[in-house]
Amino acid sequence: MLAIQAAVTIDLAYSERIPYTFKGRLQSRTSEACGSLSTSLPDQLFWPNSTQYSTETTDIWSETCLLSPSCVFEPNTAEDLSQGLKLIKMSGSKLSVRSGGHMPVPGAQSLDDGVMISMSRFNTQALNSDKTIASIGPGQTWIDVYTWLAQSDLVVNGGRYPSVGVGGELIGGGIGYFSGSRGWGCNDIVGYEVVLADGGIVYATGENTTFSDLFWALKGGHNNFGIVTRFDMRTIPIGSIYGGFLAWNGGAKEQFFDALEDYMAPGGGVDDPHSAINAFASIQPAKGSSSYSLENVILYSLPDPSPVALRGFTSINSSYLTTSEVSLHTTWTDIPNLLGQFSNRNGRSLFWSISYKGDPQAISIHNHTVIDGALEELTHVAGLTIYATWQPISKSWLEISQRSGDAIALDPETDGTFIAGMITSLWDNEEDDEAVYAFVEKAAQKIQSETTKVGLYNPFIYLNDAAKTQKPFDALGGGKSLPRLKEIQAKYDPDGFIKNYLQHGFSLE
Ligand SMILES: Cc1cc2nc3c(=O)[nH]c(=O)nc-3n(C[C@H](O)[C@H](O)[C@H](O)COP(=O)(O)OP(=O)(O)OC[C@H]3O[C@@H](n4cnc5c(N)ncnc54)[C@H](O)[C@@H]3O)c2cc1C
Structure with missing residues (x-):
């Protein structure tokens, strides 16, 4: 490990510029890149049909992102990566970088006809x-x-x-x-x-x-x-903390939305810095309205067995509960481990980010547009579950961001407490990609226009939750x-x- 105290370390051996030249067609450039990597760093280069290649190119969360790189480069160290990057650059090949492979944006981490760089050996x-x-x-x-x-x-x-x-x-x-x-x-x-x-x-x-x-x-x-x-x-x-995962059937709807609205209100749970929720409503359109479900991942970062901030959710009538895995945990990792069920990689996925003030009207617009719309238009999509997701962002969170200084740079005063919402879709077959995309795009436009009309829309697009056609950088820093x-x-x-x-x-x- 490089010493953390060292403010800056530059490896001068790698800092010289390499003349950048174009060399013929894409495939030959890529063959050249893979060939020179294979010669210079043979234990770090994997060709199609090797197990390593197969793992790196298929261990990707959304099937919409599965592509066929010409080879996979798995550098051992920053120095190897530097050397490999120079070779790729010299050849004029395209490249991609993957770490966890979770971004459900086609082309984000993989590619056809190019070198995929996998960061899997960077596990400091x-x-x-x-x-x-x-x-x-x-x-x-x-x-x-x-x-x-x-x-x-x-x-x-x-x-x-x-x-x-x-x-x-x-x-x-x-x-x-x-x-x-x-x-x-x-x-x-x-x-x-x-x-x-x-x-x-x-x-x-x-x-x-x-x-x-x-x-x-x-x-x-x-x-x-x-x-x-x-x-x-x-x-x-970190010591003992409270939290886990809750799911309710549709009977809990009124109490769930009351709890969410109270959570977002001034002085509500959102203003308690120890509290976190990730709330969502979901529907499986092919199964009809009875598949409507409400869910929430909750966490309170103190050893409080009944945090006030989360009580709106924990006190929803228990007769509606379909899953209740919430308790005080001495081992905090129990909570992320509970969410292993959301790590299923056998399907197609689309994320879409949409933000607005945490107001009951906007929350309702989001819920109805996604759930009612999907029930009307997407019953034919095999295996589809579609979610309206609510991620509260507090004013004090934005103040911390402002003090830290980052490219996101939202304004605590004008952006204030808001919801970084999502439309999340998971489905089975490629033939339905277009229908899902078209629906989600239309739903997002409707949520945007209706929340804009009532002065609640926020143009922030959270990059990690965005779809390929969204422009997450436009609203950053106003x-x-x-x-x-x-x-x-x-x-x-x-x-x-x-x-x-x-x-x-x-x-x-
Ligand atoms: C099930 C699920 C749960 C999620 N939960 C959360 C959450 O709790 N909080 C949250 O903020 N987001 C969450 N996300 C969104 C997630 O943060 C993004 O999808 C993120 O890009 C995933 O990172 P990755 O390394 O797994 O993805 P990858 O697909 O490997 O990479 C994503 C992008 O980052 C680039 N990249 C990766 N590593 C590097 C690197 N070392 N240097 C330069 N570029 C790099 C890649 O080139 C690619 O463009 C979730 C996504 C899923 C699917």
Whole structure:
């Protein structure tokens, strides 16, 4: 592990520029890239039909994202990645980077006719001497990290679901169980080790150093600047905590929405920094309205067996409960582990992000548009479950983000407490992709126009929950972040290699 105290470390051996030339057609460029990687780093390059290739290209959360790279490069170290990146750049091949493979955006982490770089060997787990900073490799899942840190009664503000990858989640911002008191996941990062487009390995911190602009950009700017090989992140002491997973049948509807509305009201649970919820309503249109279900992942980060902040949900009439896995846990990892059921990778998936003030009217618009609409229009889609999802973002969360300084840069005063909502769809067959996409796009437009009419719409699009056609950078910083992100990209990627050749979930264009 590089010493955390060192503000900046640059490996000069890798910082020289390589002339960038175009060499013929795409396939020959890719063959050249795979060939030179295979010659220079033979134990790190995998061809189709190898087990490793198969795992890396299929262990991806949404089937909509399964593509066929020409080869898979699994670097062992940042130095190997740097060397490999130079070879790929020299060849003029396209490339993608994958960590946990969870972004349900086709082309975000895989590609046809190009090199997939897998970060799976970047699994650093190290604590500094006083255990306040954890160095974390991006190739791990969050449950790997939580299980390791729990041995020291520590946690970090990572993703809520166990199988989500560290790499993608943190560069998109990060909504965690501890965000009420810590802000976005990226707000706890004190340093990023990054391999840049020219192969240079740099350590970006916020301490007014050479790379503090890069440090800012990586907090929410996605993979538009380089490949992160290590996150250094503040730890949080953790003891017993309360929480788990609750599900109710449709009979609980009125009480559930009362609880959600109370939670979002000023002074409600959302304003308690220890409280976190991830609430959703779902329907399986082929099974009809009786399949309507309400669910909530709840967590209270203190050893309180009956937190007031969550009581609206925990006191819903128990006759409606279909699942009740909530208790005080001495081992906090019980909670993310409960959510293993959401890690099923055998299906197709679409996320769509939509935000608005946490007002009863907007919540109702979201619920009815998704649920009623899907019941009318999507009964023919095999295996479809569609969700309206509510993720509360508090004003104090945005204040923490503002103090930390990040590219997301929402304004606590004007954006205030709001809901980062989602429409989430899971279904079986490719033949239904278009129908699901068309419905979700139309539903999102309707939610946007109806919440706009009543002054409740918020243009924030959470990148980690967005669909390919959404533009998550436009609203960041009230529109001011995007020009700065572009300048920083041009500074660190003057040849446009990362910009034009690396696959993005979301580019800055
Ligand atoms: C079941 C499920 C639960 C989720 N829960 C949460 C949650 O609780 N909180 C939350 O905020 N989000 C959540 N998400 C969204 C998730 O954060 C994003 O999909 C995220 O991009 C996943 O990261 P990954 O590494 O698994 O994905 P990947 O698909 O591997 O990567 C996503 C993107 O990040 C890029 N990338 C990955 N690693 C690196 C790296 N080291 N350097 C540069 N670029 C990199 C990739 O190129 C790709 O474009 C969830 C998603 C799913 C499917």
